Amino acid sequence: MFKIGEFSKLCGLSADTLYHYEKLKILIPLSIDKFTGYRHYDASQLVTVNKILALKDAGFSLDEIANVSKNDVSVTLLLEMLENKAKSLETALSDQYSRLERLHTNIFMIKxxxxxxxxxxxxxxxxxxxxxxxxxxxxxxxxxxxxxxxxxxxxxxxxxxxxxxxxxxxxxxxxxxxxxxxxxxxxxxxxxxxxxxxxxxxxxxxxxxxxxxxxxxxxxxxxxxxxxxxxxxxxxxxxxxxxxxxxxxxxxxxxxxxxxxxxxxxxxxxxxxxxxxxxxx
CATH class of the missing domain: 3.20.80.10 (Regulatory factor, effector binding domain)
Incomplete structure (x- = not known):
């Protein structure tokens, strides 16, 4: 078991971020001492941290991540969601690249x-x-x-x-x-x-x-x-x-x-x- 400060260093997330994730119910401490309020996390929760980070990097909002966590989305559905995000990102990148090409063309034409x-x-x-x-x-x-x-x-x-x-x-x-x-x-x-x-x-x-x-x-x-x-x-x-x-x-x-x-x-x-x-x- 790890106190919040120890787990913060282990997972690379600040204590404030861990508190925020707890409020959103996307990363809840394994136990909370009812007298001191000390929070404890388990090493197994690093899997959840990695899932959150992967979803954030894929463009999911924290509300979307909370929804995924609350509904205990299956691995199959999660992969499908990530693939859809990947396709959306590819389309956006292609559009931005085309926009960049047009911008360079316009710059050349002005010059x-x-x-x-x-x-x-x-x-x-x-x-x-x-x-x-x-x-x-x-x-x-x-x-x-x-x-x-x-x-x-x-x-x-x-x-x-x-x-x-x-x-x-x-x-x-x-x-x-x-x-x-x-x-x-x-x-x-x-x-x-x-x-x-x-x-x-x-x-x-x-x-x-x-x-x-x-x-x-x-x-x-x-x-x-x-x-x-x-x-x-x-x-x-x-x-x-x-x-x-x-x-x-x-x-x-x-x-x-x-x-x-x-x-x-x-x-x-x-x-x-x-x-x-x-x-x-």
């Missing part, structure tokens, strides 16, 4: 100045964006082969660091497909200089291949949205570049290709949504 209308060119201000990225220079004919390695590498490293990605992902062309010197767009007829990037929620240390840094604020970003397959995206780029030439704008940084909706969201390439951005001066 990114929103998405312009389909196939209409706009100029907007883009706030700094924290990214983890891999940048490589490789032969033009090795485009698909290199990207198939770069994307998994950067995503794998982000996951190893326990950091959350946000959406959408993007690619930066430091030297691209377009021979447009009059627009100050970097070009190499042999190689591409490409960076794949994932926006992330917090900074962490890179590993030599993966770099983590903040894309700078851009006061004037020319933007256009391509709706459809990547096979026809060049036409949308041509519209953007022609607009730049007609308005005497020059590129003032790498071209960004932002993937708002891709094969992770739909099996229909016609539903892809890709935004092209060029810092201009």
């Amino acid at each position: 990114n100045g929103g998405i312009p209308q389909m196939n209409e060119i706009s100029i907007k201000k883009v706030e700094p964006i924290l990214i983890a990225s891999i940048r490589k220079i490789f032969p033009r004919k090795g485009f698909d082969e290199n990207l198939e390695k770069m994307w998994p590498a950067v995503n794998s490293y982000i996951e190893e660091q326990g950091v959350k990605r946000t959406i959408p992902c993007l690619m930066l062309y430091h030297s691209g497909w377009w021979d447009l010197k009059q627009c100050n767009i970097m070009y190499d007829d042999q190689n591409l200089d490409v960076e794949v990037a994932e926006p992330v929620t917090k900074s962490f240390i890179g590993n030599g291949e993966v770099q983590v840094y903040e894309l700078p604020l851009v006061e004037k970003m020319a933007c256009i949205v391509h709706h459809g397959s990547f096979s026809t995206i060049s036409k949308t780029f041509d519209m953007l570049f022609e607009w730049m030439k007609q308005n005497s704008y020059q590129a003032d940084g790498p071209i960004r290709e932002i993937y708002h909706k891709g094969d992770w969201a739909t099996n229909n390439p016609d539903e892809y949504i890709t935004e092209m951005q060029v810092p201009i001066k």
Whole structure:
């Protein structure tokens, strides 16, 4: 037998909590001395303590726990109640995760100045964006082969660091497909200089291949949205570049290709949504 102070230390509950549980009739002392009022507990009551703690951790209120104790619920029914609580918690967590994803998306969209209308060119201000990225220079004919390695590498490293990605992902062309010197767009007829990037929620240390840094604020970003397959995206780029030439704008940084909706969201390439951005001066 244990006095309340001894049992308190044994079970990890304060004396006040034990008194409160006694009032709720969910943990009653084995005996109470009628003259001194001293309460005594038995080691076997640790089973009851563990049941209370398990129910509390599962989200049961003390009133619910009292009801379970009063009705002497069977183990089978108790397990069913815990499983139902587990399902409710899973649903709540899923809802909260979806809410978090939407929040990160909204943060990115606010920083990114929103998405312009389909196939209409706009100029907007883009706030700094924290990214983890891999940048490589490789032969033009090795485009698909290199990207198939770069994307998994950067995503794998982000996951190893326990950091959350946000959406959408993007690619930066430091030297691209377009021979447009009059627009100050970097070009190499042999190689591409490409960076794949994932926006992330917090900074962490890179590993030599993966770099983590903040894309700078851009006061004037020319933007256009391509709706459809990547096979026809060049036409949308041509519209953007022609607009730049007609308005005497020059590129003032790498071209960004932002993937708002891709094969992770739909099996229909016609539903892809890709935004092209060029810092201009």
